[in-house]
Amino acid sequence: MAELLRNYVAGKWIAGNGEGTLLTDPVTGEALARVSSDGLDLRAAFDYTRTSGGAALRGFTYAARAAQLSEVAKLLQAQRDDYYAISLANSGTTKNDSAVDIDGGIFTLSYYAKLGATLGDVHALRDGTPANLSRDQSFTSQHVLTPTRGLALFINAFNFPSWGLWEKAAPALLSGVPVIVKPATATAWLAQRMVADVVNAGILPAGALSVICGSSAGLLDQIETFDVVSFTGSAKTAAKLRAHPAFVARGARLNVEADSLNSAVLAADAEPGTAAFDLFIKEVVREMTVKSGQKCTAIRRAFVPKDHLGAAADALVARLSAVSVGNPRNESVRMGSLVSREQYDAVRAGIASLREEARLAFDGSQVRLVDADPAVAACIAPHLFVIDDASHAVRVHDVEVFGPVATLCGYEVATGNSRLEEAQAVELARRGQGSLVASVYSNDDTRLARIALELADTHGRVHAISPSVAQSHTGHGNVMPMSLHGGPGRAGGGEELGGLRALNFYHRRAAIQGPAASIDALTESTGKVEI
Structure with missing residues (x-):
């Protein structure tokens, strides 16, 4: 039987009563240890x-x-x-x-x-x-x-x-x-x-x-x-x-x-072929795959101008196709597993929910796992959804799938005398009802500042990125101790x-x-x- 890990309380190491709960390897299913707090004073x-x-x-x-x-x-x-x-x-x-x-x-x-x-x-x-x-x-x-x-x-x-x-x-x-x-x-x-x-x-x-x-x-x-x-x-x-x-x-x-339905916003000036567009694509993929998407700060919704929706989807699919998924003991694997089969089932249920209002651009269920038995391992490859008009969507703004899942959403660019061309993207980000973080990508530092201030009232942190910080920024999902971690509303307050x-x-x-x-x-x- 796997070892029972002891609790440390009142200055003593004390084992809980009973057999406890079994901890397992989420890739192989191997029993690792047991934990119990039963009987503690x-x-x-x-x-x-x-x-x-x-x-x-x-x-x-x-x-x-x-x-x-x-x-x-x-x-x-x-x-x-x-x-x-x-x-x-x-x-x-x-x-x-x-x-x-x-x-x-x-x-x-x-x-x-x-x-x-x-x-x-x-x-x-x-x-x-x-x-x-x-x-x-x-x-x-x-x-x-x-x-x-x-x-x-x-x-x-x-x-x-x-x-x-x-x-x-x-x-x-x-x-x-x-x-x-x-x-x-x-x-x-x-x-x-x-x-x-x-x-x-x-x-x-x-x-x-x-x-x-x-x-x-x-x-x-x-x-x-x-x-x-x-x-x-x-x-x-x-x-x-x-x-x-x-x-x-x-x-x-x-x-x-x-919970937190975090966002990434591609500014209206960040057209395909520009440095800001490339930074956006790279960061969305990174946030989908780091820790298999099991981060409270991961990008769940990515907003792009409708005219660039197709190009963004193609670029994301190309990068996601190169991600190897499976047993992290294999050096070729870039993304490991979820923490348990229970979490695997929860992610699958979330994917099924999003499929009711969005289309799959990249279907991770078709990806072959490396050195992992799909019937045992809690591995799931990335899933990218696309919604042409997120203003009429509901689930994408309400269902957080805690895994390698994100939805690419189109937004209308305001033209004419609008102070903020990205006004609809900001409004859609706010429909998350309070989030830990939003990131913005533009080739224009002044534009970044305007968008960031608009997002600040409903986000604990705004990560603003232009090509000038391509090599120095800390990443959308990385929580640095110098900056606030937390968020209003749904994110917990x-x-x-x-x-x-x-x-x-x-x-x-x-x-x-x-x-x-x-x-x-x-x-x-x-x-x-x-x-």
Whole structure:
């Protein structure tokens, strides 16, 4: 029988009861490990995290906690080969796709370590400058930020077991808030192993970092007023979470990253044959195939002027035809598998739904898999749909297929005296009801700025690309720790990363009003920051 991975709670490694849930290789079906959280004393685990972990972390300064993050990053870097092997086996990813998750997580840790070092040897932060409350300026007010005296619970998604952990944990630990992570069951092995390596190295104080594998049942019942919860997953599950007494009655904070029908917009000037057109084609294909399209930021809808629809479809099909799909252990394979047969079935259902209003330009079901049995492997080749007039479509703006699937949509270019020729493309992008990211491609930098501002109200991030940044841009779907990750509306309304902005979720802001001399004394024990 496959090994049962243990949970780390209350400063101890504890195996859950029962046989647990089996984790398998999504390509071969091989049994890898089992996970279970049954029988854990959750109340004791959460209390220990708050008291021991929280008190110990708050005892360090920001600079000291930043140094700890730096040591964690170095440790993980030294173990990269082991993590790549786990990712290959448990997630079915190619080496390049594993790098997005593993190296991306380590890079984010290192970034926050460097950022935290600038905050200094202090235990609290000043937000802004003092404000006078009296005419003689003797009575003033200063806003301060202090770490919340609770814990951070992370309920993560299956697609990024490494990055999903560390992009949340880095700002939490830097803030002085202890962490309990509940990784998605299907790919929990990598997160559990990383936590184990950090715990065994003794870098962080006891109780600062814990992991619970298996069911999430009962976790929210332990959440108290000053705890914070960060969730990444479906909008349906997020709606259930929001109704929990932990948030409704006890007022705990909840950050949500949910569904997202992200867009790419080809500007009216980016005709076939121009550099911007080529960049658009390259990026759509990359976003369809990286991690087999299992990214919350992947391009799901690509809008092009109707006159260029045929040329864009032909160019995309030509590139997609060259993508080899199958067992990532074969060096010729460019795209691996989905994480499970369950996810495979969900993607197939989504494809069937889109077929009811769109036509297939590239049918991945006709692609032969490399070194993989189609009856066993969770591999599915890219599917590209085309809709001539997306203004009358419904499903393409509502159904997110979490796999290598995208829809190319035509839009009418406004002519005459219109301020924005791409106005209909912007309106169609907004029909996603709030998204994590949209990207825009133009040969004109000024045009890019106009379109980006129009998209900003319904997107957490706008990725604007012209030929001038062809070699330097970070990619539509790559989440950089310097920029905001999150989005309004359907995307969950949450915010993560964004540099020091990420610390805001883990701090409490208060206004201290008092004698000017007392407020001046705060400068001796606090660091300066505006978040």
